[in-house]
Amino acid sequence: MNRFLGTPSTVLLALALFCLVQAQPAQSRQGWRFVSPDTLEGWMRTDQVTLVNVMSRIECLDHRIARSVCIACEQFASSMETLRKDVKLVLYCESEMCHRSCLAADEAVKAGFREVYVLNGGLPAWKRAGYATESVQRVKRRPIPAVKAEELKRWLMRHGQYAVLDIRSREQYRREHLDGAVNIPFSELHERYHELARDRGYLVVDDQGFRSFLASCYLAEKGFQVVRLYGGMAKWRSYKQAQEKRR
Amino acid sequence: MSRARTCLAFFLVVASAWAVEAGIFRVDLWAQQDQGCERCHYDQTYTTGFAASVHARNSCASCHGFIKDLGSHMRGADRPKPVDCTTCHERISREYLQNFHYLQEDFRCVDCHGDIHTRTASKVPVKIRAVKACTRCHLNEEYVASGHAEALLRGNMDAASCMDCHGLHDTRVYHTALRTYPEEARMFYNTRCIACHSDAAMMGRNALSAKIVEYYEETYHGKVQDVGFATLVAGCADCHTTHNILPKTDPRSSIHPDNLVTNCGRCHTGFHPRFVLYKAHPDYRDRQNYPALYWTFVFMSSLLVVTFLFFWVHTALWWRKSYWEKHRREKEGIVEEGCLITEGGHVHVERFSRSERLMHLVLICSFFTLVTTGFPLKYHREPWAPLFLDFWGGAHMAGVAHRIAAAVLILLFSIVAWRSVRFVVAPGAGWKGWKERLFGPDSLFPRWKDWEDLKGMVLWFFDRGEKPRFDRWTYWEKFDFWAVFWGMFAIGGSGVLLWSPELSSYIVPGWVLNVASLVHSEEALLAALFIFTVHFFNTHFVPDKFPMDRLIFTGTYSIDELKRHRPQEYERLASQGKLDELKRPHPGIPLKLAAAVVGLASLLFGSLLTVLFIVALVGR
Incomplete structure (x- = not known):
């Protein structure tokens, strides 16, 4: 045994084991x-x-x-x-x-x-990778105007009839949200969209700007007037940080 | 009329269903093409609308294939497969696999192109249609107000539309809002700007300079960007913004003189307002607009040409003479002086002290670090440039290493300067005898004998005289010393200014940094090529020392070598009785071996770099 441990094969074995572990x-x-x-x-x-x-x-x-x-x-x-x-x-x-x-x-x-x-x-x-997807209940895509973070304040002042709809999770909403935003997580939107007043438009806000488009199309399909925040809260956050840095 | 059509349609459907059910006819729509589709699908969209569309030459089955059994289809059981536009639009579909709108929002062809059954060819240019389509969602008011949009709407089809920068079907997944893929995004968008702005024909049509890209690529920003580290420096959009691109005469433009402090301040902090006088696209060949840069360029180029013209000719003549001489002796059977064992063959004398040797070793390390971190930027287009930077861990780490090596070099320079002062104003003696020391044989200060030696060497090169009898320092060694000494003011001074450009702006205006960049770059080339060609040859590659002289590492050489290479010094030391003081033991095998390894490695690496630099220089 001792002789075996001393041979170069031990080193090779250890090396092979190391490579095996690395290959996992x-x-x-x-x-x-x-x-x-x-x-x-x-x-x-x-x-x-x-x-x-x-x-x-x-x-x-x-x-x-x-x-x-x-x-x-x-x-x-x-x-x-x-x-x-x-x-x-x-x-x-x-x-x-x-x-x-x-x-x-x-x-x-x-x-x-x-x-x-x-x-x-x-x-x-x-x-x-080129693989297909299936659609069970496709939401019709339509042009949804996107408001940039740097334009947001001015845009909201000009369009007083719009409310902010935050479709992120409750936790994310609790942590940080835009002033006056109402929260309906996207996962509940199909059940709760009727809670939204129909006499006003909505600026849809998500986390990173990837989900607000489909949520907006869905709400538009249901007859709501919608716009969305480009880049979501992530972009808003980086815009605010840049503003503070400049100050 | 409408009711009659409905009744007819109903009749046809029922009759067809009965006929199919009864087996009176079976239809293979692939074979039968469109015969019969419009009997049920009689809406105007599929009849007259489709006939006038761009797809009119296709049959229904071209897109809605795979219906084998009409009866089954009419009963709603045999439904066509989803339309696959990729069958015909193969290239576009391949591009579309990378499209952000597809990957993230799952836009399908129909979402942008609408109902293809009634799609007709548009007379509106595609660039304008792209702007109209994109701005339905992307409210880019800045773009609409920009110079590109203004020119485009005036009918200038050279002007950039959304699709020119972002692609049409291959809009990338560079979510600029989230700054994902920053490296790829920056490279991609820079490439898009460069594609148009380096197109000489297009720029000529629009009264713009196509050289502007080339000028940018000669600045620090352009070089680092070009060598593959785009996120570390300003790309096109960082200064010109993404959509609000306006000429610098427009007060709304980010590059308007009034906005430059804010614009530069987006990346740089803590600078004096005159920092913005830095030229982002300077042309150092333009005497009218950039006189300081022009004359610096002329001076530095002349310095390079004159220096190398003199020393390369000197080197070539020296090599010729030595080589010929060596072979003449060999032919005539004269044994080389170094091969004879004499009394002084095994006695060694010191030429360089331990501290001098250590300083030279540190200098080698510092020099190679400076060269391998700096030249990849100077020759950023060469294939080896990114490899060198990657070796150092990227452009940022290479910059850190460059500054550390520069600090070491400045320290060495300071030590040498201090020692030079102490040599003239000697400890104990003070100023007494300073003239003798300064112009004496141990001094590196030029003296009349150097001129005589130079003339003697030239005569010797042409077989018109004997080789001069040198004392301790030859004229080329003094030139080596003084070239580095004065060069340090140029390369070191410009380097210190460029070390922290923001801080430098409190001393000099921004355009001086352009001058400093040029001086730093050209002086570096002068230094590197001088060391790798002239110094290497004079010290190591000259035939009687080839392949190398280990003296600078071992510090000692034999008395025979002293006699052969420095006859006057030998005689002086012998007559003054100082030889014994300088005698040292043999350096020993380990030191000689280490000297050979370090020395040869440095020589080989330096020679390789010389080839790379000359190839780059010629290829420019």
Whole structure:
């Protein structure tokens, strides 16, 4: 044994083990992994996979990867018992900058799902790779004017009949929101849009400007007059910071 | 009329369904083309509207294929597959896979192009249609008020429309609002601006200079951007803004003189208002508009040409003479002096002290750091430029390393300057005898003998005399010393100004930084090429020392070598009885080996850099 430990083969073995460990897919500390669109597509052809779209119901029905289940991130913890734990669970959301699929993945790992994956790059990465999506209830796209952060104050003063509708989660809204904004999370908009007064327009605000367009199209379809904040609260925040820096 | 049409349609549908059901006819729509579609789909859109559309030459089945059984289709069971525009518009669809509107908002062809059944060819130019389509959502009032839009709406199709900068079907996923993909976005948009503004024909038509891009690329901003580190410096849109692009005479323009402090202040802080006098697109060949830059360029270029003309000719003649001489001796069977074992062959004397050798070693490290961090910017278009910067960890880290190496060089320069003063005003003796020391044989100060030695060398080159008998310092060694000494004022002074341009603006106006950049760059070329060619040859590559002289690392050489290379010094030391004081033990194998490794590595690397610089210089 001692002789074996002293040979160069030990070094080679250690090197091989090191390479093997390095070659493993990146796994987060939370216990889930990222999966690429190509790998996912391969799994969908051969393995049993549960695909969960963690965006709002409106977004999920608008377009999604075929055979996806729609469970919004906000409702994931309470709805995941309907999902099978013995197959791969893959979660995705609307952009590579979206953390909702990661939050849902954390919940899934806590609940005992063993093979939890997050689609790397989200739905855009899937589309960029050239794979198709399906639409169950497509929202008609229409021109929705976008107001820039630097124009916002002036625009709101000029258009007094507009109220600010914040479609982010309650937590995000609680942390920071525009003056006078009302909050209806996107995941609840299909159930609660009728709470909005029809005699006024709405400036729709989201987190990063990716979701407000579809929310606005949806509301426009329901007969509301809408505009949206370009770049969402992220852009507003960076604009405010730049303003303060300049002062 | 309408009711009659409805009745007819109903009759046709029922009759067709009956006929199909009864097996009277089966239709393969792929084969039958459009025969029969309009009997049910008789809306004006699909009949007269479609016939007048740009797609009229296509059949219904071209897009709505795969209906095999008409009866089944009429019953609603056999539905056509979703229309796939990519079948015909393959290139566009490929581009569209990268489109932000598709990836993020899932826009489909129909969302922008509307109902294709009635789509007719538009007489409105595509650039104007793009502006109209984009501004339905993107309320870019700045663009509408910009010079580009104004020219475009006047009918100038050279002017940039939304699609020229953002692409038409390949609008990238560069979410500028969120500053995602900053590197790619900056590079992409710079490329878009450059594509038009370096087009000589287009700029000529619009009374603009196509050289403006070239001038920008010769500035620090342009070089760093071009070498691949676009986010570290100002790209086109940083100064000219993204949409509000107006001529600098317009008070609303970001580059109007009144707005420059604010404009520059978006990236730079803590500068004097005259900082904005920096020229972002200077042409140093333009004597009228940039006289200071022009004359600096003329002076620096002349300095380079004169210096290299003299020393490269000197080097070539020296090499010729030495090489020929060596072979003449070989032919005539004369043994080289160095090959004879004499009394002084194993006795070593000191030429360089330990501190001098250490300083030279540090100088080598500092010099190579400066060269490998600075020249990638000077020759930013060369393929090796990004490799060098990547080695240093990017342009920012290369800048840090450059400044550290510069600080080391300034420290060395200060030590040498202090030692020079102490040499003249010697400790203990004070000013007494300063003239003898300054003009004496141990001084690096030029004296009449250097001129005589130069003349003697030239005569020797042409076989008209014996090789001069040198004392401690030769004229080329003195030139090496003084060139570096005076060069430090040029390269060091300009470098200090460029170290922190904002702080420098409290001392000098912005345009001096342009001059400093030019001086720094040209002086660096002069220094690097001089060291790598002239100094390397004179000290190492000259045939009787080739491939290298380890003296600067070991510090000692044999008395025989002293006699051969510095005969006058040897005689002087011998007559003064000072030789014994200078005798040192043999440097030993480890030091000689280390000297060979460091020395040869430096020589090889320097020679490689010389080739790269000359290729870059010639290719400019």
